[in-house]
Amino acid sequence: MAKLNLEALRKLREENKQALEIRDTENKTIQIIIGMGTSGIAAGAKQTLKAFTDLLRERNLTQVSLRQAGSIGLDHAEPVVEVRMPGMPDIIYGKVDPKVAEQIIEQHIIGKELLNEHVFDRPARDIVQD
Amino acid sequence: MAFNHYILVCGGTGCESSNADKIYKNLKAAAEGHNIEKDVQIVKTGCFGFCEKGPIVKVLPEESFYVEVKPEDAEEIIGEHIVKGRPVSRLQYREAGKENAGIENISFYQKQVRVVLRNCGFINPEDINEYIARDGYAALEKALFSMSPDDVIEELKTSGLRGRGGAGFPTWRKWLFTKQVEDADQKYVVCNADEGDPGAYMDRSVLEGDPHSVLEAMAIAGYTVGASKGFIYIRAEYPLAINRLKIAIAQARELGLLGDSILGSEFSFDIEIRLGAGAFVCGEETALLASIEGERGMPKPRPPFPATKGLWDKPTVINNVETWANIPVILTKGGEWFAGIGTESSKGTKVFALTGKINNSGLVEVPMGTPLRDIVYNIGGGIPNGRKFKAVQTGGPSGGVITADNIDVPIDFEHLQELGSIMGSGGMIVMDEDDCIVDVAKFYLEFTVEESCGKCAPCRIGGRKLYNILDKISKGKGTAEDLEKIQSIGHAMKRASLCGLGQTAPNPALSSMHYFADEYRAHIEDKNCPAGVCTDLVRYTVIEDKCIGCGLCARKCPVSCISGEKRQPHFIDQDKCIKCGECFNACKFDAILRK
16 A cells, blocks of 8 residues: 555545445445454354354355454443444344344344344444534 | 334343333333334343433434333333324433533433544454544644644643543643653653553553554654654553554554654654563553663652653653543544533543443443442443442552442542542442452452562552551451551551552552441451451351251352251351352352351
8 A cells, every 4th residue: 555645545534434334335235343352252252253254154145244343342241243234223232142143144134123132222422423 | 124113121130120021011012002013123122221210211213212111101102102203201311400511412311422432342443444434543634734733732731631541640731841852862652551450451442442543642642742753562461452553553554654754744753562561560650661661660760750751761751542542532523622521620531441240341431520320320230139339449459449428429530539549540340248348458459569569668568568467357367456557557658659559559458448447347346257258257157947958058068068967957067168158159048147
């Protein structure tokens, strides 16, 4: 990558802003965000990530992008996964082991229904978007 | 097909015990009654916090937040809100007569305001593009191209930001001292990521979740004070944070956001990582700088302060991770915006690591001045298993306890000091009635004795003496003079120790003695540990009337000291008993007495 000047940085920011909103650049409209901080990993987030990777490949769900992030701070509910998709509210799921990961794919992504017992509250509003 | 509405019924322990299940069933029945079960999905959730106001019901997508819901309210929620689209206002949560000044659009029930943790859990820390998309490096851009160094300091002054490492020194002033040194051929910027307090992990989470915010802030400081080099001092026990920092630094260099002539300006700045070996004292700034220089990490007397004579005797700005993470936001959103959050003297937010006897452990970021009650009951979801709240230790081994009497005191730098505790880095360890205060104080003293560098006598000798006295008290060998000794040694250490470690080491003992004098007296006079923790003072005996002779305790006992016939009262052999409490926990008939 070339070194950025001021113009290039601004351009890059605009491009990425749209991409972060919805990654339709590759036709990916659904995002699954997995918390991969130390507390998430300690609670088994790596296994959860692997389960999602395998499931998406098996079911050929090409419109789903898997993203990794740091910890959202809900340590008691780790592994924490956020699902964002059109037509559904953004939902944070807690205590997502490989089995629950499968339920999320089946029920939330394909069936457009929320899972029972795994929804957690968003800790705070996003000050960057406000 | 998707639903039009989702109703979330909190299924945390607190709400569950106050009829959440019945509410859930009634909502389902009401939805079926109105024939709209195809339009609305009703689910039970994990704990939402806010247990004081439970049961909680939330309606998506409009985010209506209903509190203290009763099973008989279900029909109204479905009939009025879902069918007719009129939210039930009598159930909606209202803030008791106060609005968070300056943040009009904050969601009305959410207690948290995430400034430091704005990106944590949302962006990929290993992809600089995602940080840039969230206004990343916009603050650096603003500083370099439209602000003078004086402007930046002025903005910080307006914001009122104070150091988040614990002592709360105004950040703008620190930067100004370094900026004002004119005859230095080299200046440095240092990030203190040597978080060592037991139970504190907010810095680690920031570095793991949003490393670029720290890099960007350090570059801004470099520009402001005239430094061309930065160091991040981080403990080697944080491999994931170190790895992500390395990736972040490499990506920033590649894009020219670190290195020579950043963004085509005349400003050059680069950052290196230095690993600490995990000594608690190396979080003290002068010891930290000695460690970077390759010396043994031991503190030096101040003044001279690092701001004028720091790393290799050059002027050095040194701030903690959380302080750094605030800075980009202050520049992009303005100091005024930041000063709108918090209290008169303490601006902004504070991240706390909430651990111990609490339902929802985790990282909590609240405006300064939020009372402890909100943190423990509204965010933390209260104490598990219906136990009673006893106290919270803030500020780790340098802090003190906040008791139930002070649970409504707003938490900021000044109020905590008045209570005999400190803000510290932000560890918050919740204790319930099963925790012994003497034992807790002993634990912290053990830690500081272990971590004392030994350079000055008050800390090296005083700490050990204090620990020995506490140990004696916990074994039932304490005397009334011991309490006076703790006072005199403690105050001597506070006055005479070289650095913050020794000066604050007595705090847990002094503070717990002040607030729990009766518990100390029970250990000394009655030879009794009310919480049943100090093993030398505890005896487990069988209450014969209650024992049905099921033998469960005998099977659980790891040293086989419980004997008895089937269906006959059992007996504990006191000589063999190791006081582990397994029998007490196992018995379903409360037939074991602990005292």
